[in-house]
Amino acid sequence: MKGVITVVLLILSNIFMTLAWYGHLQWRENSWLKHAGLLTIILFSWGLALLEYFFQVPANKIGFKENGGPFSFFELKTIQEAISLITFTLFLIFIVKNEKLAWNHIVGFLLILLAVYVIFKKW
Template sequence: MRGLFTLVLLILSNVFMTLAWYGHLQWKDSSWLKNAGIWSIIIFSWGLAFFEYVMQVPANRLGFKENGGPFTFFELKTIQEAISLVVFTLFLIFVVKSEKLAWNHFLGFGLILLAVYVIFKKW
Protein backbone atom coordinates (compact mmCIF):
# COMPACT_ATOMS: atom_id res chain seq x y z
CA MET A 1 0.00 0.00 0.00
CA ARG A 2 2.87 2.38 0.80
CA GLY A 3 4.33 1.70 -2.64
CA LEU A 4 1.06 2.54 -4.38
CA PHE A 5 0.57 5.69 -2.31
CA THR A 6 4.16 6.68 -3.13
CA LEU A 7 3.47 6.27 -6.86
CA VAL A 8 0.25 8.32 -6.71
CA LEU A 9 2.02 11.14 -4.84
CA LEU A 10 4.92 11.06 -7.30
CA ILE A 11 2.53 11.30 -10.25
CA LEU A 12 0.68 14.27 -8.71
CA SER A 13 3.99 15.88 -7.80
CA ASN A 14 5.18 15.59 -11.38
CA VAL A 15 1.99 17.14 -12.72
CA PHE A 16 2.68 20.24 -10.62
CA MET A 17 6.37 20.16 -11.56
CA THR A 18 5.54 20.07 -15.27
CA LEU A 19 3.08 22.93 -14.91
CA ALA A 20 5.59 24.98 -12.90
CA TRP A 21 8.46 24.41 -15.32
CA TYR A 22 6.65 24.43 -18.66
CA GLY A 23 3.10 25.69 -18.17
CA HIS A 24 4.07 29.34 -18.49
CA LEU A 25 5.54 28.60 -21.93
CA GLN A 26 2.26 27.16 -23.14
CA TRP A 27 -0.02 29.78 -21.59
CA LYS A 28 2.12 32.79 -22.53
CA ASP A 29 -0.78 34.30 -24.45
CA SER A 30 -3.19 34.27 -21.51
CA SER A 31 -4.18 37.75 -20.41
CA TRP A 32 -2.14 38.05 -17.22
CA LEU A 33 0.87 35.96 -18.28
CA LYS A 34 1.19 37.88 -21.54
CA ASN A 35 2.31 41.05 -19.77
CA ALA A 36 3.99 39.42 -16.78
CA GLY A 37 7.67 39.97 -16.24
CA ILE A 38 10.14 37.22 -15.52
CA TRP A 39 9.89 37.71 -11.74
CA SER A 40 6.12 37.33 -11.84
CA ILE A 41 6.53 34.11 -13.81
CA ILE A 42 9.14 32.86 -11.34
CA ILE A 43 6.88 33.58 -8.37
CA PHE A 44 3.93 31.93 -10.15
CA SER A 45 6.09 28.87 -10.89
CA TRP A 46 7.34 28.74 -7.29
CA GLY A 47 3.73 28.74 -6.15
CA LEU A 48 3.04 25.71 -8.32
CA ALA A 49 6.30 24.06 -7.28
CA PHE A 50 5.23 24.38 -3.63
CA PHE A 51 2.53 21.78 -4.33
CA GLU A 52 5.11 19.62 -6.09
CA TYR A 53 7.15 19.53 -2.89
CA VAL A 54 4.08 19.02 -0.71
CA MET A 55 3.66 15.70 -2.54
CA GLN A 56 7.25 14.81 -3.46
CA VAL A 57 8.68 14.92 0.05
CA PRO A 58 6.01 12.69 1.64
CA ALA A 59 6.20 10.33 -1.35
CA ASN A 60 9.92 9.85 -0.81
CA ARG A 61 9.53 9.46 2.96
CA LEU A 62 6.72 6.92 2.60
CA GLY A 63 8.40 5.01 -0.19
CA PHE A 64 11.91 4.87 1.25
CA LYS A 65 12.94 1.42 2.44
CA GLU A 66 14.47 2.64 5.71
CA ASN A 67 11.15 4.31 6.59
CA GLY A 68 9.16 1.14 6.00
CA GLY A 69 8.57 1.66 2.29
CA PRO A 70 9.47 -0.70 -0.54
CA PHE A 71 12.03 1.42 -2.46
CA THR A 72 15.76 2.21 -2.24
CA PHE A 73 17.22 5.63 -3.08
CA PHE A 74 18.06 4.48 -6.61
CA GLU A 75 14.60 3.02 -7.13
CA LEU A 76 12.83 6.16 -5.89
CA LYS A 77 14.88 8.37 -8.20
CA THR A 78 14.38 6.03 -11.15
CA ILE A 79 10.61 5.93 -10.58
CA GLN A 80 10.51 9.73 -10.30
CA GLU A 81 12.40 10.21 -13.55
CA ALA A 82 10.27 7.70 -15.46
CA ILE A 83 7.06 9.30 -14.16
CA SER A 84 8.41 12.73 -15.03
CA LEU A 85 8.91 11.73 -18.66
CA VAL A 86 5.47 10.13 -18.90
CA VAL A 87 3.76 13.18 -17.38
CA PHE A 88 5.77 15.52 -19.61
CA THR A 89 4.89 13.50 -22.72
CA LEU A 90 1.19 13.53 -21.81
CA PHE A 91 1.45 17.31 -21.26
CA LEU A 92 2.92 17.71 -24.75
CA ILE A 93 0.27 15.51 -26.35
CA PHE A 94 -2.82 16.86 -24.58
CA VAL A 95 -1.91 20.44 -23.67
CA VAL A 96 0.82 21.74 -25.96
CA LYS A 97 -0.29 19.75 -29.03
CA SER A 98 2.36 21.35 -31.26
CA GLU A 99 5.04 18.73 -30.65
CA LYS A 100 4.86 15.38 -32.40
CA LEU A 101 6.29 12.14 -31.11
CA ALA A 102 8.86 10.63 -33.46
CA TRP A 103 10.60 7.27 -33.61
CA ASN A 104 13.60 8.54 -31.66
CA HIS A 105 11.33 9.55 -28.76
CA PHE A 106 9.91 6.03 -28.62
CA LEU A 107 13.40 4.56 -28.80
CA GLY A 108 14.57 6.85 -26.02
CA PHE A 109 11.58 5.97 -23.84
CA GLY A 110 12.26 2.30 -24.50
CA LEU A 111 15.83 2.76 -23.31
CA ILE A 112 14.53 4.52 -20.20
CA LEU A 113 12.22 1.57 -19.53
CA LEU A 114 15.23 -0.69 -19.97
CA ALA A 115 17.09 1.45 -17.42
CA VAL A 116 14.18 1.06 -14.99
CA TYR A 117 14.34 -2.70 -15.47
CA VAL A 118 18.11 -2.74 -14.85
CA ILE A 119 17.79 -0.59 -11.71
CA PHE A 120 15.07 -2.83 -10.25
CA LYS A 121 16.66 -6.14 -11.29
CA LYS A 122 18.10 -8.02 -8.35
CA TRP A 123 21.32 -9.47 -9.75
Protein backbone atom coordinates (compact mmCIF):
# COMPACT_ATOMS: atom_id res chain seq x y z
CA MET A 1 0.00 0.00 0.00
CA LYS A 2 2.87 2.41 0.77
CA GLY A 3 4.17 1.81 -2.74
CA VAL A 4 0.84 2.81 -4.29
CA ILE A 5 0.57 5.91 -2.07
CA THR A 6 4.12 6.86 -3.02
CA VAL A 7 3.42 6.56 -6.75
CA VAL A 8 0.15 8.52 -6.52
CA LEU A 9 1.87 11.32 -4.57
CA LEU A 10 4.70 11.36 -7.12
CA ILE A 11 2.18 11.66 -9.96
CA LEU A 12 0.49 14.62 -8.24
CA SER A 13 3.88 16.16 -7.54
CA ASN A 14 4.92 15.87 -11.17
CA ILE A 15 1.72 17.47 -12.40
CA PHE A 16 2.49 20.56 -10.35
CA MET A 17 6.18 20.43 -11.33
CA THR A 18 5.34 20.34 -15.03
CA LEU A 19 2.89 23.22 -14.65
CA ALA A 20 5.45 25.24 -12.67
CA TRP A 21 8.29 24.67 -15.10
CA TYR A 22 6.49 24.69 -18.45
CA GLY A 23 2.88 25.76 -17.95
CA HIS A 24 3.59 29.48 -18.20
CA LEU A 25 5.01 28.95 -21.69
CA GLN A 26 1.59 27.74 -22.84
CA TRP A 27 -0.57 29.98 -20.67
CA ARG A 28 0.98 33.16 -22.00
CA GLU A 29 -1.40 32.90 -24.93
CA ASN A 30 -4.57 32.22 -22.97
CA SER A 31 -4.54 33.99 -19.60
CA TRP A 32 -3.55 36.94 -17.45
CA LEU A 33 0.01 35.57 -17.63
CA LYS A 34 0.11 36.89 -21.19
CA HIS A 35 1.05 40.32 -19.81
CA ALA A 36 2.97 39.16 -16.73
CA GLY A 37 6.61 40.04 -16.32
CA LEU A 38 9.38 37.59 -15.55
CA LEU A 39 9.26 38.22 -11.80
CA THR A 40 5.50 37.52 -11.72
CA ILE A 41 6.01 34.31 -13.70
CA ILE A 42 8.80 33.25 -11.32
CA LEU A 43 6.64 33.88 -8.25
CA PHE A 44 3.63 32.13 -9.78
CA SER A 45 5.77 29.14 -10.75
CA TRP A 46 7.36 29.13 -7.31
CA GLY A 47 3.89 28.84 -5.77
CA LEU A 48 3.13 25.86 -8.00
CA ALA A 49 6.48 24.33 -7.09
CA LEU A 50 5.56 24.69 -3.42
CA LEU A 51 2.49 22.56 -4.11
CA GLU A 52 4.79 20.08 -5.83
CA TYR A 53 6.82 19.77 -2.64
CA PHE A 54 3.68 19.11 -0.58
CA PHE A 55 3.39 15.86 -2.55
CA GLN A 56 7.04 15.07 -3.37
CA VAL A 57 8.43 15.16 0.17
CA PRO A 58 5.73 12.92 1.70
CA ALA A 59 6.05 10.53 -1.27
CA ASN A 60 9.75 10.09 -0.59
CA LYS A 61 9.22 9.87 3.17
CA ILE A 62 6.48 7.23 2.86
CA GLY A 63 8.16 5.28 0.08
CA PHE A 64 11.71 5.14 1.44
CA LYS A 65 12.80 1.70 2.58
CA GLU A 66 14.37 2.92 5.83
CA ASN A 67 11.05 4.55 6.81
CA GLY A 68 9.12 1.33 6.26
CA GLY A 69 8.43 1.90 2.57
CA PRO A 70 9.28 -0.43 -0.28
CA PHE A 71 11.80 1.68 -2.24
CA SER A 72 15.51 2.47 -2.12
CA PHE A 73 16.94 5.89 -3.05
CA PHE A 74 17.69 4.66 -6.58
CA GLU A 75 14.21 3.22 -6.98
CA LEU A 76 12.49 6.39 -5.72
CA LYS A 77 14.49 8.53 -8.13
CA THR A 78 13.86 6.16 -11.03
CA ILE A 79 10.11 6.16 -10.38
CA GLN A 80 10.11 9.95 -10.13
CA GLU A 81 12.00 10.37 -13.41
CA ALA A 82 9.77 7.93 -15.28
CA ILE A 83 6.63 9.66 -13.96
CA SER A 84 8.13 13.04 -14.82
CA LEU A 85 8.71 12.02 -18.42
CA ILE A 86 5.22 10.55 -18.77
CA THR A 87 3.61 13.64 -17.21
CA PHE A 88 5.62 15.96 -19.44
CA THR A 89 4.72 13.98 -22.56
CA LEU A 90 1.01 14.00 -21.68
CA PHE A 91 1.26 17.75 -21.04
CA LEU A 92 2.75 18.27 -24.51
CA ILE A 93 0.19 16.05 -26.23
CA PHE A 94 -2.97 17.26 -24.47
CA ILE A 95 -2.18 20.84 -23.37
CA VAL A 96 0.49 22.26 -25.68
CA LYS A 97 -0.67 20.27 -28.74
CA ASN A 98 1.91 21.76 -31.11
CA GLU A 99 4.67 19.26 -30.34
CA LYS A 100 4.69 15.98 -32.22
CA LEU A 101 5.77 12.68 -30.72
CA ALA A 102 8.44 11.28 -33.07
CA TRP A 103 10.07 7.87 -33.39
CA ASN A 104 13.20 8.98 -31.54
CA HIS A 105 11.07 10.06 -28.57
CA ILE A 106 9.46 6.63 -28.47
CA VAL A 107 12.85 4.91 -28.67
CA GLY A 108 14.11 7.16 -25.87
CA PHE A 109 11.09 6.29 -23.73
CA LEU A 110 11.67 2.59 -24.33
CA LEU A 111 15.27 3.02 -23.22
CA ILE A 112 14.06 4.75 -20.07
CA LEU A 113 11.67 1.84 -19.43
CA LEU A 114 14.64 -0.46 -19.88
CA ALA A 115 16.50 1.62 -17.30
CA VAL A 116 13.58 1.24 -14.89
CA TYR A 117 13.71 -2.52 -15.40
CA VAL A 118 17.47 -2.62 -14.80
CA ILE A 119 17.21 -0.48 -11.64
CA PHE A 120 14.44 -2.66 -10.17
CA LYS A 121 15.91 -6.01 -11.25
CA LYS A 122 17.35 -7.93 -8.33
CA TRP A 123 20.62 -9.28 -9.73
